[in-house]
Every structure is written in C-alpha cells, then in structure tokens.
Amino acid sequence: MPILIYDNLCTSCTNYAKMVNYLIKGRIVMLGHYTAQGKELKKKIFPEGYNGLEMSWFVNERCAYGGRAGLIQLIKYVLFSKKTSATIRNQFDLELCTTDCKTVKGVFIRSCSIVSHSKKIAIQS
Secondary structure (H helix, E strand, O other): OOEEEEOOOEHHHHHHHHHHHHHHOOOOEEEEOOOHHHHHHHHHHOOOOOOOOOOOEEEOOOEEEEEHHHHHHHHHHHHHOOOOOOOOOOOOOHHHOOEOOOOHHHHHHHHHHHHHOEEEEEOOO
C-alpha cells in the first residue's frame, strides 16, 4: 500500500492530506514528516543528510516521488489502481499545526511549491 508523507505541522499541507485521504477513501497510508513513523520511514528511504521536508512524498515499493512527481503518481494511483476493500484509518490533528498557511498567500506559496519542486529517489531493498 502506498504512503503519502506530508508536513503535519502545516495547516495547508494537513488539509491537502485530508483531501487526498477523502478522495482515495483510505487506500493510502498518510504519515506526517514529524511523526515517529514518518521520521523512521524517511531514514530508510532518503540518502543520509537529506531530510525531504521541502515537499510531500508519494512512496510505493520502488520509489519515493516528491513534489510534482509525487502528485503525478498520486493522480495515477487514484485513477488507475484497483479498488480494494482494505482501508486505513488515517488521523489528522490540526492542533499540531504551527505554520500558519491559512492565508491566501500561504496557500498559494504551498500550492506552487508542490508543482515547482520534483524529485525521485529509488528505494534500495
């Protein structure tokens, strides 16, 4: 099952993850960058010294796709993956959000960053 890693301390990013979760009806695991599970997964995926905080990531068994590449993979997954009855109960806590991205400018900047950044990292087994 794929994983979406997002900035769980940012209001806009958390709302983005909630919207994705709603659209895919719990067929992707959602992990915050700053959660214990998110930090552990990032240690396994990213090269040493790279933290990947500048964008959200769509992770499958072969690659981690960040930013625009991740958005493209997410759309492909939503449109073309087989519908399964297995669902994940993802939890989102907007109380944790410390970055105020609720303003029009904040939402615009965060939205632009998802399409302006792009990275692909192969996962070593």
